[in-house]
Structures are given as C-alpha cells and as structure tokens.
Amino acid sequence: MTVIVAKWTIDEYHRMIDAGILRSRQVELLQGEIVEMSPEGEPHAYCSHEAAEYLTDLLGQRATIRQAKPITLPNNSEPEPDIAIVQRLGREYRQHHPYPENIFWVVEYANTSLEKDLETKSKIYSQAGILEYWVVNLKKLHLVIFRDILDGEYATKLTLTIGTIQPLAFPDISVVVERIINN
Known part of the structure; x- marks a missing residue:
C-alpha cells in the first residue's frame, strides 16, 4: 500500500490558523507538512532567551531579534x-513574516529535536537561501554552524564549544560562542 501525504500551501496553512483549527497545537509548516513542535524544556527556554538578549545588545539597531516567531519560506x-x-x-512585518531576503541568520536550540534541526531544517533553510544557520545542541553544549550554500545544501559545517564567531552578515561583530550556548 502506498501512503500519500497531503501537502499544504502557506495560504492553506494561514487559513487554518485564521479559522482557529490549529489554536491548541504547537505546530509549524515544513515543506508542506504540518509538524508538531517539541515542547520547550527549561534549558531550551533559558538558553534561547539569554542568547536572544545577548544578540539584541550586541547588534543594537542593526537587526531585529525575533524569538519563536514564524518566517515564511518559498x-x-x-x-x-x-x-x-x-x-x-x-x-x-504586520503584513508578512520575514522572507529569506529579510533574514540574516537563524538559530535553533535542540534537545529532543536535534535530528530534525540538523537534517530537515538545515535543508529547508539552505534551499530557501538563508546564508547562515546555527544549531545549539543542548545535550552536548556545542554550537553547529552551517554556511556556504552549494547546490541547495550547506557546504560548510563547523562545530564550536568556545571562542568567537563572526556572522556572515556582520563580519565586524564577534559573537562569543559561550554566550550562545549559555553553558
């Protein structure tokens, strides 16, 4: 028996949201599939919030830091x-969520969702043209940085536990890795 998965467009997804169908569900749309999001445990909530505060202070008026808000990809x-x-x-942003051309980079914090963030989401973000993607592995306390899109995939993958990194969009800024990991 062949299983056929129903795929949804962004417009259909938005209509479901507007109709209240997804109100009690923590979901996101990934390649046309509505996917449950993992519950956010204390380390996840703490680390992502502290990192967002740090990036807000570091970048000032050069960028907006959005926490757990949708982005719209093609x-x-x-x-x-x-x-x-x-x-x-x-x-x-009252009219639309950020599109790829509005996004400097994205950061995901992963504990139970590590495989989805490292595999599925890295492909989604690279195919959408997001130039840089960071994943914080909360189990091992390291930062994985994806860069350099080649044939729709990130060609470079760096894993850091200490030091600094210069985001591609802001090469004059040094981000302290420990402040992103918040170990």
Whole structure:
C-alpha cells in the first residue's frame, strides 16, 4: 500500500490558523507538512532567551531579534526558529513574516529535536537561501554552524564549544560562542 501525504500551501496553512483549527497545537509548516513542535524544556527556554538578549545588545539597531516567531519560506515552509536575526522593517512585518531576503541568520536550540534541526531544517533553510544557520545542541553544549550554500545544501559545517564567531552578515561583530550556548 502506498501512503500519500497531503501537502499544504502557506495560504492553506494561514487559513487554518485564521479559522482557529490549529489554536491548541504547537505546530509549524515544513515543506508542506504540518509538524508538531517539541515542547520547550527549561534549558531550551533559558538558553534561547539569554542568547536572544545577548544578540539584541550586541547588534543594537542593526537587526531585529525575533524569538519563536514564524518566517515564511518559498518551499511551502513556515518554521518558527527559536531566534531569527532579521532586517529592521518595522511595521512591514504586520503584513508578512520575514522572507529569506529579510533574514540574516537563524538559530535553533535542540534537545529532543536535534535530528530534525540538523537534517530537515538545515535543508529547508539552505534551499530557501538563508546564508547562515546555527544549531545549539543542548545535550552536548556545542554550537553547529552551517554556511556556504552549494547546490541547495550547506557546504560548510563547523562545530564550536568556545571562542568567537563572526556572522556572515556582520563580519565586524564577534559573537562569543559561550554566550550562545549559555553553558
């Protein structure tokens, strides 16, 4: 027996949200599939919040730091990354979530969702043209940085536990890895 999965467009997904169908569910749209999001445990909530505060202070008025808010991607995906560093477009975001061209980079914190974040989401973000993607592995307390899109996938993958990293969008800024991991 062949299983056929129903795929949803972003417009259909938004209509379900507007109709209240998904009100009691923590979900995101990934490549046309509505996927349950893992509950956020204390380390996840603490680390992502502290990192967002740090990035807000570090970047100042150069970017907006959005926490657990949707971004709209062309591959029928509307994930809700833990942190999205986006252009400061102000009220324009009343009309739409950030598109790939508005996104400097995204950060996901992963404990139970590690495989989804490292595999599925890295492909979704790279295919959408997001130039940089960070995953914090909360089990091992390290930062995985994906960069350099080649043929729709990230060609470079760095794993750091200490030191500093310069985001591609802001090469003059040094981000302290320990402040992102919050170990």
